[in-house]
Amino acid sequence: MSLPVVLFALLATVTAVSALGVVLSRNVVRMAVWLLFTLIGVSLLYLLLGAEFVGAAQLIVYVGGTLVLLVFGVMLTAQGPLRELRTPAAQLVVGGILGAILVSLLIVVSYHIVLPNPPEQDKLPGVASLGLAFLGVTETNPPAALTGLPEGTRVARTPVAYLLPFEIVSVHLLVVLIGAAYLARAKRRVQS
Amino acid sequence: MTELGLQPFLALSAFLFACGVVCIASKRNAIGVLMGVELVLNAANVNLVAFARYNPAFQLEGQVFTLLVIVLAAAEAAVALAIILNFYNNHATVDVDQADELKG
Amino acid sequence: MPEFWSVYLPEPWNLVAAGVVAAAALFGYIGISTFFAIWAERKVSARIQDRLGPTRVGPFGLLQSLADGIKLISKEDVAPAGADRFLFKLAPYLAFCAAFCGFLALPFGKGLVALELNIAAFFMLAVLSSEVFGVVLAGYASANKWSLFGGVREAAQVVSYEVPRAMCVVIPVCVAGTLNLNLIGQQQTGWFWNWNLFHDPFTFVAFFIFFICATASCKRAPFDLAEAESELVAGFHTEYSGIRWSYFFLAEYGSMFAVSGLASLLFLGGWHTGLLPFEPSEVWGFWWGNLLNAAVFIGKCWLLVGVMMWMRWSLPRLRIDQVMMTCLQYFLPISCGLLVGVCLWLLLVPAGAAEVVRYALALGTAGFLLTLIVSLFRYPPMSAPRGQLPGAWDGVRTPLTIQIK
Numbered sequence: 268m269s270l271p272v273v274l275f276a277l278l279a280t281v282t283a284v285s286a287l288g289v290v291l292s293r294n295v296v297r298m299a300v301w302l303l304f305t306l307i308g309v310s311l312l313y314l315l316l317g318a319e320f321v322g323a324a325q326l327i328v329y330v331g332g333t334l335v336l337l338v339f340g341v342m343l344t345a346q347g348p349l350r351e352l353r354t355p356a357a358q359l360v361v362g363g364i365l366g367a368i369l370v371s372l373l374i375v376v377s378y379h380i381v382l383p384n385p386p387e388q389d390k391l392p393g394v395a396s397l398g399l400a401f402l403g404v405t406e407t408n409p410p411a412a413l414t415g416l417p418e419g420t421r422v423a424r425t426p427v428a429y430l431l432p433f434e435i436v437s438v439h440l441l442v443v444l445i446g447a448a449y450l451a452r453a454k455r456r457v458q459s
Numbered sequence: 460m461t462e463l464g465l466q467p468f469l470a471l472s473a474f475l476f477a478c479g480v481v482c483i484a485s486k487r488n489a490i491g492v493l494m495g496v497e498l499v500l501n502a503a504n505v506n507l508v509a510f511a512r513y514n515p516a517f518q519l520e521g522q523v524f525t526l527l528v529i530v531l532a533a534a535e536a537a538v539a540l541a542i543i544l545n546f547y548n549n550h551a552t553v554d555v556d557q558a559d560e561l562k563g
Numbered sequence: 564m565p566e567f568w569s570v571y572l573p574e575p576w577n578l579v580a581a582g583v584v585a586a587a588a589l590f591g592y593i594g595i596s597t598f599f600a601i602w603a604e605r606k607v608s609a610r611i612q613d614r615l616g617p618t619r620v621g622p623f624g625l626l627q628s629l630a631d632g633i634k635l636i637s638k639e640d641v642a643p644a645g646a647d648r649f650l651f652k653l654a655p656y657l658a659f660c661a662a663f664c665g666f667l668a669l670p671f672g673k674g675l676v677a678l679e680l681n682i683a684a685f686f687m688l689a690v691l692s693s694e695v696f697g698v699v700l701a702g703y704a705s706a707n708k709w710s711l712f713g714g715v716r717e718a719a720q721v722v723s724y725e726v727p728r729a730m731c732v733v734i735p736v737c738v739a740g741t742l743n744l745n746l747i748g749q750q751q752t753g754w755f756w757n758w759n760l761f762h763d764p765f766t767f768v769a770f771f772i773f774f775i776c777a778t779a780s781c782k783r784a785p786f787d788l789a790e791a792e793s794e795l796v797a798g799f800h801t802e803y804s805g806i807r808w809s810y811f812f813l814a815e816y817g818s819m820f821a822v823s824g825l826a827s828l829l830f831l832g833g834w835h836t837g838l839l840p841f842e843p844s845e846v847w848g849f850w851w852g853n854l855l856n857a858a859v860f861i862g863k864c865w866l867l868v869g870v871m872m873w874m875r876w877s878l879p880r881l882r883i884d885q886v887m888m889t890c891l892q893y894f895l896p897i898s899c900g901l902l903v904g905v906c907l908w909l910l911l912v913p914a915g916a917a918e919v920v921r922y923a924l925a926l927g928t929a930g931f932l933l934t935l936i937v938s939l940f941r942y943p944p945m946s947a948p949r950g951q952l953p954g955a956w957d958g959v960r961t962p963l964t965i966q967i968k
Contacts, residue, residue: 272463282471286498295490296650298494300650309501316460318512319686320526321529323685324685326689330693336537337536338718339540366480369480370473370474385514392519436531446538
């Protein structure tokens with residue numbers, strides 16, 4: 268029962284209970300709050316696994332961006348009867364059976380995975396290595412002062428650069444920004 | 460962390476994925492469906508980062524893919540919300556059961 | 564920190580002990596800072612408005628915050644009838660936790676940090692951005708139309724201002740080459756011309772843009788339409804009373820101190836006095852040196868918080884459309900331009916010219932500040948002989964002067 272195991276048990280419980288809360292709540296605002304706790308739990312999981320930059324990016328992009336967007340959408344549309352929409356019981360049963368089959372299948376498959384020996388140290392390559400990968404630099408071994416790893420650790424990696432996906436994602440974000448702003452522009456509301 | 464192994468993380472990711480799929484399948488509120496999609500994407504991300512930690516060949520790639528997925532999920536949530544707001548403005552409801560105009 | 568405890572405790576417990584001590588110290592810091600900041604706000608606002616402020620409770624009214632705290636704790640815990648009770652109770656804790664966790668990566672001295680992260684600056688920005696949820700949920704859960712307006716307006720403002728704020732944080736990070744706040748602080752050792760503020764003109768302007776964007780994202784005046792006292796009663800925390808309202812206040816002052824700490828660390832040299840050519844904790848020992856470091860750092864935080872208070876009581880409030888326009892049409896392009904400028908400066912300007920500009924900026928600013936302070940003492944305070952009015956009113960015939968004669 269070392270500290271990482273206890274921390275993982277705690278975080279996994281919080282994340283799983285919050286995800287269950289998202290599924291089981293009927294009020295859409297409560298669902299958003301449970302989703303907030305799930306996303307924070309996932310971010311803490313990333314920090315536990317040693318991926319610090321990804322954990323902070325999850326907080327800033329998902330929690331501080333996407334979830335705020337969702338909450339705005341909820342505030343704008345959750346008026347009156349739309350706040351609690353009840354699903355018929357039959358659909359809930361079908362959904363539940365589907366979920367149970369899916370989770371058992373995935374867990375069974377995951378226990379058959381054979382991996383090479385995992386590295387002993389807990390720290391993954393840091394911001395500098397990620398930055399160099401996104402800039403398309405493949406052949407260098409950054410010094411320990413940049414990577415944040417202990418001195419002399421070789422970062423085992425496939426020599427692939429990620430400049431093209433980075434640029435595509437940047438242009439994609441620009442296109443999505445313009446598209447979403449156009450789609451959601453203020454128009455006349457239908458008189459219901 | 461090494462004694463914890465990979466499987467608990469994959470099990471948690473599977474549970475999150477299943478929760479997301481049940482959300483997508485059973486919620487009537489369109490924003491609820493969108494929350495299910497976010498859960499699915501987060502489950503995939505947990506999977507990627509867990510493999511990054513436990514497989515020495517993926518230490519960098521796992522994180523790179525996770526960052527790309529986070530960014531793309533944010534973009535997709537923005538567009539989905541714009542569509543939902545458009546639907547709300549046209550039909551005064553976000554109930555997906557009422558989005559049946561294209562029904563054959 | 565954990566190494567200190569590992570002498571006394573076995574393996575996982577030294578981490579737990581270090582964590583508990585750090586959390587308690589940070590909680591105490593936020594609490595005491597808020598205690599004095601509330602008093603300081605009332606005194607500063609009073610003096611700016613030509614009145615006295617709290618004077619009765621304790622010397623100079625210093626125990627006023629204590630009296631307020633006792634009053635707030637003893638109030639009845641009401642919630643509106645139609646409110647969502649769970650969310651109503653949760654929202655203040657969310658806001659406070661976000662403000663508190665922002666301090667985890669902030670170093671008060673060399674090595675005097677709760678958690679030394681390689682991505683400390685990014686982590687602080689990320690955690691402080693979660694505070695918006697406390698506000699939005701408070702606005703929604705109050706079952707009050709005006710609170711909802713205040714909460715949603717405030718969320719839009721905070722989230723919008725985070726973008727130029729993050730860009731202005733990237734600028735000194737580009738100069739420093741690392742996101743680690745400990746290293747950024749250590750790079751500014753020595754005389755004050757080593758501070759990142761004076762490194763190049765773009766960083767100089769970036770400090771002021773960062774400070775304004777940080778004020779806006781802390782929802783302080785002149786950007787405080789979330790709690791616009793004359794319009795929305797109290798915005799998103801209208802329905803909160805007693806101890807729950809004071810959690811929001813703790814969160815607000817906590818985040819003010821957090822962004823002031825970040826600004827002073829990134830731009831103003833952090834824990835360095837700027838007048839000692841060495842690092843105190845290396846010359847005078849870890850604890851004594853860091854005592855000086857922490858005192859200097861807290862002093863700089865208080866200076867910036869004092870400027871925020873000064874701005875609040877001097878400038879009129881902005882409208883929501885003015886707020887959004889300022890962010891999206893002015894600060895965002897300006898901060899993008901500054902970022903490009905800093906990158907070009909680091910790449911193209913030769914070292915000699917950069918040094919000259921750095922000394923010019925540093926000594927120029929120091930000279931300007933000294934002249935300003937000296938000029939405050941040069942002229943005697945306004946006074947006039949009996950029957951006349953001082954200053955600009957000298958010689959003007961007014962009912963007052965006519966009657967005295």
